[in-house]
Amino acid sequence: MSALDSYRMRLKRKKYRIRAFRKRRELKVVADRTGAIKRGHLLAFTTLRNERVRLPYFLDYYRKAGVRHFFMVDNASDDGSREYLADQEDVSLWTTEASYRRARFGVDWLNWLALRHAHGHWALTVDVDEFLVYPFCDTRPINALTDWLDGSGLRSFSAMLLDMYPKGPIDAQTYAEGQDPFEIASWFDSGNYMISRNDRFQNLWIQGGPRARAFFADAPTNAPSLNKIPLVKWDRAYCYVNSTHMLLPRGLNLTYDEEGGEKTCGALLHAKFLNTFIDKTEEEITRREHFAGSREYLAYHAVLKEQPDLWTKWSEQYINWRQLEILGLISKGNWA
């Protein structure tokens, strides 16, 4: 990396931070409970739109895992999400009618909130359909992980997106409020992921899984990125560049070992493929507020009409993190 390159990255980082600062005006506060945050609290950051039915389980899952405060940006929900969240004691809520796309898919909003509130805290940035699993998550809370990361001098933790799907048509079973989504979407692809290194930002680019196989088999380049770095010991100088796929400064993206060893990493179980997905797809292709003109949703729409079954006889049914570790999707690294 030349000095010029590093300087360009620095400018880019500043640009994103200024952007986040400008976009702060789009956020209207609904409930600000940030006064309750204490040193060492684990914070979660989320944007959402019309996810009312998912919220109770989402909050419950992360409360149990040790999240102490939720920062949520509601992008013009009209299904009661806002009212529900405003009543939660550990949620600080902002709302906005502004364009999700022009806020770089919510990244600017969350960068701003993190800049303001997360300095010195471990920050977990997840969508309402993303559920973090990591080594020993059945016996150790996230704080055990972050304490260990602190002790090892690590600032970021990667957790790739693992798309989960049901057996049979996606809308065959109806997700009920409060239900564990993985009772329905309990299957995943275990070994068809493709990785390359992004030299510019030094992160890994992971694609594959059921979405690449079912929706993008003819255009794999367009298959969604699955690499994510959702857990970061936040500093006000940091920013997410593109969703939670990568960060600046680039050193935060080096969550993998290049000498043959394994670094500790987890997975975000992705409960996207529930019955709610069908309506979401319909809505998103008219709103066009998602990445690349919602091309992802257009691809889904084209295939969904045929009522596809993502399940194959080689799909794995989710059991626990140990299974993911044996399959080589996550690693304990040297955390024992």
Next chain:
Amino acid sequence: MTVGFILLVHTALDRAAQVARHWALSGCPVVIHADRKVTRSAYAKLQRRVKGMDNVRFVTPRRHCAWGTWGIVGATLSAAETMLAEYPDVRHVYLASGSCLPLRPVQELEAYLAERPRTDFIESVTIEDVAWSKGGFERERFTLRFPFSWKSHRELFDRWVAIQRRFKLHRAIPDPIVPHLGSQWWCLSRATLTAILEDPNRERYDRYFRRVWIPDESYFQSLVRLHSTSVESRSLTLSKFDSQGKPYVFYDDHLQLLRRSDCFMARKIWPHADRLYSAFLSNDPNVTKNAEPRPGRIDRMFANAGERRVLGRPGLYMQGRFPRNDRENGRTAGPYSVFEGFGELFVDFDTWLARVTGHRVHKHLYAPERAELAGGEQVYNGALTDSAALRDYNPCAFLTNLIWTTRGERQCFMFGPRDNQFPAGFMAADPNAQISVIAGAWAIPLHRSGLPRELMRKEAARLQRIEAGHLELLRARWVKARVRIWTLADFVEAPMEKLQDVLDEIVPLQGRRMTEVPRMADLGGFGRFLQDLKNDGMNLHLPGDFPADDFPEGPPRTMPYLVKQAE
């Protein structure tokens, strides 16, 4: 007659207080030293937590205990002086930290020590023989000066070390000290500790050790050799370090492992491991075993973790492990075989091979139309699909994924010049690959393709060019695969011998010959076909020299020697 504990604390004071209370209530004196960095209010709280215990003392003044500095030894010495002066009953002194947790009842430890009244439990390894520390310098710890903090003034530290090395500014080790290293956590007998503290030369030694690097791992470890009559060179505290020198941490899920280890003390414990603290801070006589500590299982667990971090699982590419070229420690997860030209020369070679070897045999995995997975499957292990576009998006990942997800089952597949050539270089440099080539065999299906002659010649030229490049690659010096190359003409001279060589490597037949042989494709008129291509002006060289009229008495359906072999 009892054991006294010196407790060095700097964080998680609540837990330290809890442990101190436990020992004090069990009748053991405790002397606590808290780091100067501990705030006054936190210190006051700690004192309140042990208020009313008449066998707890605090060391004043508090010292700075930065890692790797004299402060820790100084604090230990002051605490030891307090302990020996105030508690004449104490026969052994145990040095522990605030993140230590006793695993066995105090009575057991007392009984254990009472049986060994003169023994000093301290890991003490001479630097001459053993590499004790991880990556840190050994002898130089004792011969250089370290006035700058490694943590806060790293650059000054490194530079000062470099300057001393350059100008050979070595300090003398005071006589009669022989440098020894070992774990910081010890348990010394009163006699030995008194001798160390009251040594007439102590001031000289202290002055020397003040500038030694990480003296807490060498001060007592070296001095004990001067004064002890019986050194048991091991620590009673179970404490392990990872490859980066960070101590491993224990959590609630280690409960059973710790219980079965029969160690007296463990560190570090995660401060929020509630189950560990509530389970072990009891002097329940029922758990008494009077066993010798056996940390073996825990050692193995941590050794595995260290290995995973440094070497990883061979052939695995994932978000936490993406080795650079040639740093893979195994490009693929297991051995596999690549057959080139066999599928063309033999009829149904793949089914035959699967039957004979019991391995998984695919047709052309890199065929332009689709990945021809075994059994014509559309989806395979790991949910790999037969889509050519997905495969060609990252052809090497397709291979490494296949080999990884089918671990324990050898994969064989056909390969040839019609296929995507991209992964060839990757396979050639992979010691797990066994590549066997019958050069020019692609001409056989071409011969029977019925293409117009002009097109046929063009296709032959194309395939020959690709294969020639491929063979050049396989003959490169850096190739690590097990490579065999024959021309087609060579191979059909004695096909079974050659096939046997290949198979012997992948199925140990224990000297048995194959009982079932594959059927060779009909080569009638093949020699003529090759000659015709040459007559059309093509420089056809890869298949080797086939006589233009190979089988003058008409095409045999099977080669005669194959029949013989079959009997």
